[in-house]
Amino acid sequence: MSPAAALVLEGVSVLVGRRRLFQPLDLTVTAGRITTIMGPSGSGKSSLLALICGTLAGPLEPQGRVLLDGEPIGHLPPERRGVGILFQDDLLFPHLSVGENLLFGMPRRPAGATGGRAARRQRARDALAEADLDGFFERDPATLSGGQRARVAVLRTLLAEPRALLLDEPFSKLDVELRSRFRRFVFDHAQNHRLPTLLVTHDGTDADSAGGPTVTLACPETNEEP
Secondary structure (H helix, E strand, C coil): CCCCCCCEEEEEEECCCCCCCCEEEEEEEEEECEHHHHHHCCHHHHHHHHHHHCCCCCEEEEEEEEEECEECCCCCCCCHHCCCEEEECCCCCCCEEEHHHHHHHHHCCCCCCCHHHHHHHHHHHHHHHHHHCCCCCCHHHHHCCCHHHHHHHHCCCCCCCCEEEEEEEECCCCCCHHHHHHHHHHHHHHHCCCCCCECCCCHHHHHHHCCEEEEECCCCCCCCCC
């Protein structure tokens, strides 16, 4: 995998008609760094992540530029942006086994290249073993605990080989002990894969654990025009 050198936001905001949800944001997140985005409910935190990964839906409109490894990605469809995202819910496919969930997002190599079906399955098994889920390839996701499901969701995102990682409050539904362990699991993987990472959270403990800078979205002036 070839991670991005940086995720760069230039004058980024989200528009509703002629109103901005937050003041234009200029931000650079370098490889392996975790930057936390905070702000009150309704300030546009999740909309910011949707803008970056290309899933912002009307009537919301993007403003500004998003670059990965120096290249603008705003014109690309979500599947070509190279951005992985984790949500509060794990969103595992219930009709697929744990292993099939992992294989679903993994890139398929051209015919004849290394990384055929057997290699992809072995890679998924190795990832499960690394996450203390050895032997879970054939398991039904419905049989997993909340923490196990959360780890599978992280592995599925990482095996898709993203060049940047977005975290939309993925720890908020976990109890205190599990939250601490899972948060460390996610942060360690993001740093080991040298992924520029944006974390949206309401929890100051998440921000402290991330160890990077914290940015609070600023509300626009009421009389300001975009």
